[in-house]
Amino acid sequence: MMARNIALVVLQAVVLLAVSPFIVGLIRKVKARLQCRLGASVVQPYYDLRKLFRKDVVVSSNASWIFTATPYILFASTLTAGLLVPLFVSKVPLGFAGDIITVVYLLALGTFFLILAGLDAGSAFGGMGSSRVAIVASLTEPAMILSIFAVGLTAGSTNLSTIVHKTALLEGIVTDPPPHLMALAALFIVTLAETGRVPVDNPATHLELTMIHEAMVLEYSGRYLALIEWASALKLLLFLTLLSNVFAPWGIATEPDPLWMALGGAVWLVKVSGLAVFVGVIESMFAKLRLFRVTDLLGVAFILSLLALVFFYTLRG
Amino acid sequence: MIQLAFLIGLTGYSLGILLPLLTRRCPTIQNISAHGAAFLGAMGGIGVGVGGLTAEVPYHVSIPSSLPLLTYSIRLDPLSSLFVLLISVCGAAVAVYALGYVREFYGRYSIGALGSLFNAFLLSMTLVVLADDGFFFLLAWELMSLVSYFLVVTEHDKADVRYAGFFYLIMTHVGTAFIFLTFLMFFQETGSFSFEAFRHSAQPMPEGLSTLVFLAALIGFGAKAGIVPLHVWLPYAHPAAPSHVSSLLSGVMIKTAIYGLVRVYFDFLGPPFPWWWGFVVLAVGAISALLGVMYALMEHDLKSLLAYHSVENIGIILLGIGAGMIFQSYGLASLAALGLLAGLYHTINHAVFKGLLFLGAGALLSQTHTRNMEEYGGLIRTMPWTAMFFLIGAVSISALPPSNGFVSEWLIFQSLFLSFQIPDLLMKIMLPIGASMLALTGVLALACFAKAFGISFLAMPRSSHARQAREVSLTMRTGMGVLAFVCVALGLAPMLVVPALDRITTPLTGASIAGDLLSRGGLSLTPVMGEEFASVSTPALGMVLAVIVPVALLGAVVLGGTLRKRYYKTWGCGLNLTPRMEYTATGFVQPVKRVFSTIYQPTVKLETEFLEESRYFAKQRHFEVRIEPVFQRYFYDPVVMFVSAAADRLRVIQAGSLHLYLTYIFITLILLLLMAG
Numbered sequence: 001m002m003a004r005n006i007a008l009v010v011l012q013a014v015v016l017l018a019v020s021p022f023i024v025g026l027i028r029k030v031k032a033r034l035q036c037r038l039g040a041s042v043v044q045p046y047y048d049l050r051k052l053f054r055k056d057v058v059v060s061s062n063a064s065w066i067f068t069a070t071p072y073i074l075f076a077s078t079l080t081a082g083l084l085v086p087l088f089v090s091k092v093p094l095g096f097a098g099d100i101i102t103v104v105y106l107l108a109l110g111t112f113f114l115i116l117a118g119l120d121a122g123s124a125f126g127g128m129g130s131s132r133v134a135i136v137a138s139l140t141e142p143a144m145i146l147s148i149f150a151v152g153l154t155a156g157s158t159n160l161s162t163i164v165h166k167t168a169l170l171e172g173i174v175t176d177p178p179p180h181l182m183a184l185a186a187l188f189i190v191t192l193a194e195t196g197r198v199p200v201d202n203p204a205t206h207l208e209l210t211m212i213h214e215a216m217v218l219e220y221s222g223r224y225l226a227l228i229e230w231a232s233a234l235k236l237l238l239f240l241t242l243l244s245n246v247f248a249p250w251g252i253a254t255e256p257d258p259l260w261m262a263l264g265g266a267v268w269l270v271k272v273s274g275l276a277v278f279v280g281v282i283e284s285m286f287a288k289l290r291l292f293r294v295t296d297l298l299g300v301a302f303i304l305s306l307l308a309l310v311f312f313y314t315l316r317g
Numbered sequence: 318m319i320q321l322a323f324l325i326g327l328t329g330y331s332l333g334i335l336l337p338l339l340t341r342r343c344p345t346i347q348n349i350s351a352h353g354a355a356f357l358g359a360m361g362g363i364g365v366g367v368g369g370l371t372a373e374v375p376y377h378v379s380i381p382s383s384l385p386l387l388t389y390s391i392r393l394d395p396l397s398s399l400f401v402l403l404i405s406v407c408g409a410a411v412a413v414y415a416l417g418y419v420r421e422f423y424g425r426y427s428i429g430a431l432g433s434l435f436n437a438f439l440l441s442m443t444l445v446v447l448a449d450d451g452f453f454f455l456l457a458w459e460l461m462s463l464v465s466y467f468l469v470v471t472e473h474d475k476a477d478v479r480y481a482g483f484f485y486l487i488m489t490h491v492g493t494a495f496i497f498l499t500f501l502m503f504f505q506e507t508g509s510f511s512f513e514a515f516r517h518s519a520q521p522m523p524e525g526l527s528t529l530v531f532l533a534a535l536i537g538f539g540a541k542a543g544i545v546p547l548h549v550w551l552p553y554a555h556p557a558a559p560s561h562v563s564s565l566l567s568g569v570m571i572k573t574a575i576y577g578l579v580r581v582y583f584d585f586l587g588p589p590f591p592w593w594w595g596f597v598v599l600a601v602g603a604i605s606a607l608l609g610v611m612y613a614l615m616e617h618d619l620k621s622l623l624a625y626h627s628v629e630n631i632g633i634i635l636l637g638i639g640a641g642m643i644f645q646s647y648g649l650a651s652l653a654a655l656g657l658l659a660g661l662y663h664t665i666n667h668a669v670f671k672g673l674l675f676l677g678a679g680a681l682l683s684q685t686h687t688r689n690m691e692e693y694g695g696l697i698r699t700m701p702w703t704a705m706f707f708l709i710g711a712v713s714i715s716a717l718p719p720s721n722g723f724v725s726e727w728l729i730f731q732s733l734f735l736s737f738q739i740p741d742l743l744m745k746i747m748l749p750i751g752a753s754m755l756a757l758t759g760v761l762a763l764a765c766f767a768k769a770f771g772i773s774f775l776a777m778p779r780s781s782h783a784r785q786a787r788e789v790s791l792t793m794r795t796g797m798g799v800l801a802f803v804c805v806a807l808g809l810a811p812m813l814v815v816p817a818l819d820r821i822t823t824p825l826t827g828a829s830i831a832g833d834l835l836s837r838g839g840l841s842l843t844p845v846m847g848e849e850f851a852s853v854s855t856p857a858l859g860m861v862l863a864v865i866v867p868v869a870l871l872g873a874v875v876l877g878g879t880l881r882k883r884y885y886k887t888w889g890c891g892l893n894l895t896p897r898m899e900y901t902a903t904g905f906v907q908p909v910k911r912v913f914s915t916i917y918q919p920t921v922k923l924e925t926e927f928l929e930e931s932r933y934f935a936k937q938r939h940f941e942v943r944i945e946p947v948f949q950r951y952f953y954d955p956v957v958m959f960v961s962a963a964a965d966r967l968r969v970i971q972a973g974s975l976h977l978y979l980t981y982i983f984i985t986l987i988l989l990l991l992m993a994g
Contacts, residue, residue: 053877060887062777062894064697076865080858096841097857101730102718105759106858109717112763119771119900121887127900130771134764135908138757145730145756149749153737158851219887223873223880295912306750313745 005093008256009083012092016082019269020233021045023240023276030280045233052226060121060219070117071220071227074110078231081106082238086164086245088264089253095161100148103160103242104141107194107235111137114228118216125208129215132291136200136212139298140193147186147305150179151246153312160246168249176315182308184247189301191239191279193294195232198283200294210288237272240279244271319376319393322364326405326443329358333436337429344428348419351432352412355439359409362443366402369393370817377449386510387456392449395821396584400446400576403665406803407569407672408439414676414796415561417789421683422559426471431559438464438565445573451500451510458496458573462489462541465570469558478557485554488547492540499533499581502526515585527586531594534581535601542574544635545605546948548628552612555627556620556688560679561796563620567627568672575634575664582638583657583825588645592741595642599747602635603754610761611916614768614909615944617902618688619678622769623671626714629758630667634660636751637729640736641826643748647739650828651845652732657826658818658834659728665814666721666807670713673800677707680793681773684786690772690902694779699786704774706797711766713804716759719855719862721807724842726759727853731844734851761909768905777896809856812839903942910944918945 025042032039059067081103083094098106111133118130148158155163165171193200196213205211217228245252251267253260289297333354337347369376372393379390393401415435419428441464444457466489470482500510506522507514522530536547543551555566582590609628616622641656680703681696682688697704709720716722733755736748778784788794807814812835819831836843841854874880887894910917922941928934970981 050876053873055877056881056883058883058885061884062695062887064775066697066775072866072869075869076862079865080861083861094857094861096837096852097854097861098718099851099853101727101851102853102858104756105716105718105723105727108715108760108763109712112712112715112717112767115764115767116771116775119767119905120775122776122894122896122899123887123889124898124900127905130767131900131905131908134767134905135912138760138764138909139912141760142753142757146749146753149734149752152734156737157846157849158731158734159849162849223877226877227869227873291908292911302753306753309749310746313742 004256008089008093012083012087013079015087015265016079016234016237017230019272020230020237021049023237023272024233026273026276027280027283030277031284034281034284045229049226049230052221052229053223055222057222057224060123062122063120063219066113066116067120067219068224070113071224071231073113075227075231075234077106077110078234078238082234085160085238085241086249086252087241088261088268089256090165090168090249091161091254091256095159099158100152100160100163101145101158103238104144104148107238108137108141110231110235114216117220121219123219125215125218128208129212129218132212133216135291136193136294136298139295140190140301143186143298143301143305144190144194146302146309147183147190150183150305150308150312151187153309154180160242164245164249164252165254167246168252168254176312179308179312179315180247182304182311184243186301186305186308187243187246189297189304191243192282193298193301195236195239197279199286199289199297202288205288212291240272240275241268244268244275319365319368319372322361322368324361326358326361326365327440329354329356329361330436330440330443333358334433334440337432340429344423347428347432348416348423351428351435352415352419355412355415355432355436356409358436358439359405359412362401362405362408362439365393366398366405369398369401370395370820372398379449387452388450388511389453390449390511391444391447391453392512393447394824395817396576396579396825397446399661399665399817399821400572401443403572403668404439404442404446404569407565407668407800410796410799410803411561411564411672411676412796413799414564414679414793417792417796418561418679418683419559420790422471431468431471434464434468435562438468438562438570442565442570442573446576449512451503451512451515454512455493455497455500459493461570461573462486462493465489465558465562465566468562469554469566471559471562472557481550481553481557484550488540488550492537492547495533495537495540496577497537499530499537502530502533503585512580512585516587522586524591528591530581530586531590534578535597538574538577538581539601542571542578542631543605543628544601544631545608545628546952548605548609549946549948549953551628552616552621552624555624556618560620560675560682563624564672564675564679567624567675568668571627571631572664572668575631575638575660579638579657579661579825582642588653588826589648590642590646592643592646592744595639595644595646596744596747597639598635598642599639599751602632602637602639603751604632605629606632606636606758607754607761608916610758610765611909611913612944614761614765614906615917617690619681619690619693619769619773620675620688622690622765623674623678626674626762626765627667627671629762630663630671630714633726633729633755633758634663634667636660636755637663637725637732640729640732640748640751643736643739643744644732645826647741647744649738650826651830651833652735652738654819654822654826654828654830655728655735655834655845656732657822658815658830659725659732661818661821662728662811662814663722663725666713666725666804669800669803669807670710670722673706673710673797673804674714676793676797676800677703677710680789680797681786683789683793685780685782687780687782690769692780693773693783694896694899695775695777695783696786697774700774700788702788702794703797704770706794706801707774708770709801709804711770713808715763715766717763719808719859721804724808724811724853724855726755728842728844729755731851735844735846764906764909768902772900772902772905776899777894779896779899809859811835811842811855815842910942916947918947919943920945 118126253264336350375394441461448454613625637660645653
């Protein structure tokens, strides 16, 4: 039992690490095609990572151990968060270690250290990125917690495994579509903001006036940058998994049986790829918002999740 | 066993009060005797606390006094024990720290008085939470307030310190008046000042009166705790005190108000409460939490920033307690226990990490002689230990897993989420909104401490003071280290804390939840409803994190070979980077200020003096940003104006003529005689 659980955890970690660069590559490919470019292959992010790992590291002489430790802390906290989310089997062995609130706060742990690292080198770019990430994170988190509550209410739980398991089996679920859809929309906006996508941030920019996340990690190079990029990809995959498995978990294995898990994994891959394509389309259709207009967008997310909550109760009477 | 601990505690504190006053002229001896004795006293206090938490029946002593209505009676039930333990643990760590810290006061201020008052302060706080008699409680409370006032004005040669002290003195007495009123109403009902009588009054209080008691206690204790809008004194008074005292003021003293609230509400008034009581507490908590952290973000004086965070954390504690009260109103006893337990857990955590952070701020202050964050920078290299301890405190207060702050905030989140069990629609919706406020508070706190740590400790030193800073003495590091260790332990070992807290909440709410709350042999926490519902395990999270980091290190080596690192200066767009080009604390929070400008009402003033030759080159610029002190302007200033105007009017009767005063006395006498007749 114990050995099987550990094996499942390790398997999940490997799958997450292996799939996440593909998702980034897929979004880039979709964007390129929509811009009538051929674009790089979807496996390009893997090459990028390998290249970065092999490169020398340049560290600012102003920086402290925080700068060196941050990539590892960020990588570890993001991956730990990923291990709490069901991918191909509804009940993850580490589910007891934390619920959805824990996932949110584990990601915040990484953000905290990234903000510090941004300030560490003493460059104004890093400080600017850190400052902007802080405000964007502040505005997304309330919407995220509320939308999660709205979803959690349906399953009567904040434990991801329980939510996914019950929804997959339609077990004891009294669901009305409107609150669910509102929460979904809210969480989607949160996803765009948290993972630094257009219209909140542009992952492809290096223009100092517009970049947010990229400004914060500007001083990083070599394997540190590789770890940070990989962690960002993991975070993106994690959010897409949340969107697909919390709102439409069907196809996921409800028992840890190898065949069903393989099927669940395939279905999951199709779902997150579909969402990635959608994110790519959204990124191509919209322009990046000015930083102070992001507030409005995130305000919408908050109101949507609040409405989801109100509707959940009122529709039930 | 408990008697012995009591004896040690009392002896320690008494020696600590007397010795420094008796040993004249030598500050070193005064310092060692005062803080050594305080440490002894605190050790006794720890014994008392642990003894009280494990004892089967509350320990009770009562000594009659010569005064009517007053009995010196103390009672050590689990609730009191917890707070005694809290005061003593923080007191012990702070006493060790103070050994090194007060050295900078040598020759400038009286170390004897400072040390003696320090002991009196610890003793009075301990008495407050032990008192089992209304009158005795008020005496101890007043003693605590006065002693803390004297400690706040230690540096009395500075005008702003005197102002802060005066402000504090007034506010604390307004609070005391309301607490007095609370107890008077109980006295009127029961005919006695003993807490035992309050607890088991013959007939339940009439509803109108109990509502008055509820409000009076909220205002009275709220003024000490620093709830919005009674918080305005706190960011003045706490930073004005010497840092080791600030640590006790913010970490421990305001917790006595939480003790008072729990005592009055859950123990004396007792459930069931009307539903709106809990809601009022919850709303006050949510507003305090949010506004506290928002004002903290704008603060660049490190100690004021921490003081505003105390307002925030008191708010978070009240969110838990308020949720508990709401559940109690609807008869959901085990959920009420969960809310109360979560609030108390956060009380402990806040005491420890806020104490730690204030000690850290004191260490910075002692080295740089400024509280302004914009003059720090790069201190992580010169003060690595202080930086490490401050970072632990910052991670904890930002509620990041697997820290202790995370555990208690998670429990509060869960109790707010469990509102779906309440049959009332309004509450079902209001509690999750409270949770979203808590989420916003949490992230803003994260941003604030990223700012505080990042600007203070990272990058390049921003002033010559910061460049010359050195690591602080071993005693100061030990004091901080102890609290940092307790912080980590409280986060990784909730299975030790929860059963102790359960012993407190069980008699107050009527439900024991430790069994439900701890599952998998104490490894994980599950809020009442079982693991299916929700669970968290900080030990497991810590372990997973601790496994992944070395795996990542190893993996990086496997993928890229051994690390080749090069150090080079930061790219400054072709210029040599100077500290003046670094991001400032003001700059860091500018987006927050802009987004929440409705709350801050900022005024920005930019004056530029141009060179005579050209309007394109500025000779000098003057930039000023100010946050509107909304509460002071619209709430306190009118009150102060009204009071002074009334005093002006009343001056008429103070003509300074002896005959007139004699007439007053005569009239009073006649009136009294008439009334008696």
